[in-house]
Amino acid sequence: MTQEQLTIENQTGRLDKVVADAFEQYTRTQVGHFIADGQLTVNGASKKANYKVKAGDVISFDIPEPEVLKVEAEDIPLDIVYEDDDLLVVNKPQGMVVHPAAGHPSGTLVNALMYHTKLSDINGVIRPGIVHRIDKDTSGLLMVAKNDYAHEALSAQLKDKKNLRQYYALVHGEFKENKGTINAPLGRSKADRKKQAVVADGREAVTHFEVVKRYVGFTLLRVTLETGRTHQIRVHMQYINHPVAGDPLYGPSKTLAGNGQYLHAATLGLTQPTSGEELQFEAPLPDYFETALANLTPYFDENDTMNQ
Secondary structure, eight states, X not given: OEEEEEEOSSOXXXXXXXXXXXXXXXXXXXXXXXXXXXXXEETTBOOOTTOBOOTTOEEEEEEOOOOOOOOOOOOOOOOEEEEOSSEEEEEEOTTOXXXXXXXXXXXXXXXXXXXXXXXXXXXXXXXXXXXXXXXXXXEEEEEEESSHHHHHHHHHHHXXXXXXXXXXXXXXXXXXXXXEEEEOXXXXXXXXXXXXXXXXXXXXXXXXEEEEEEETTEEEEEEEESSOOXXXXXXXXXXXXOOBTTOTTXXXXXXXXXXXXXXXXXXXXXXXXXXXXXXXXEOOOOHHHHHHHHTSOBOOOTTOGGGO
16 A cells, blocks of 8 residues: 655645646546545545645545556467567557556457567566557557567667667648658646647657658658657647547547557668667558558649659
């Protein structure tokens, strides 16, 4: 059991918001559950989430220890693009979570990988072998380490920006330019803690994009990551008013139907940790993505050479 306590000094506003702002590890929704379950008190008494805090209020709450997840190997089919003694490259389908977490204890990529092979121990029980992640509803290529040496080497490549990571992104709107770069720092959104956002004090984030094909109301981009922040492409595209189609978190309410964002990790380049060989892998657009493109109307402009 973890006990948290906060004494109000100059904070003002609703109880749930003040507590969520003070404790970054808890979302406002989680704090609301603490209040509703009677785990959180103000001066020893229960209050509602909309209670307006006052100077001198003592807020206390007890948080049960999180359940320890036991990750089981599961016989789940994998699309393995490459494998050697150090690593493997997997083409993850849309809808598959990368590693177990609350709400997703099984059926993840890690569960499938554990059945297939031995993985590095660096990330512990929950994320063995996972060097980098892509979102649940993003499809495409991931590199996975089979031993600690490979894990450290591949992680160093990511840190030093030596990997090639290119995505296809179908975004809202029609681009006038053929290519560009978005250099805008990212961090947790001040307005919604479940989201990332462009913030002045965020971490460096650089995204390069190039138009592949224009459609009426949409554009297919090839996006190259220079950095790899959480939700980087999705946030950067929203930032320039071209959100990724189908994105339930950063996109408009009226978007393409589907099971999530139209974002696919298509190209992955890396250095093999033992041999030093430069390797590059490609994963074609999945069927759902191809179908969506086939249903769009190509945009033609006599000055647009990219669609001719």
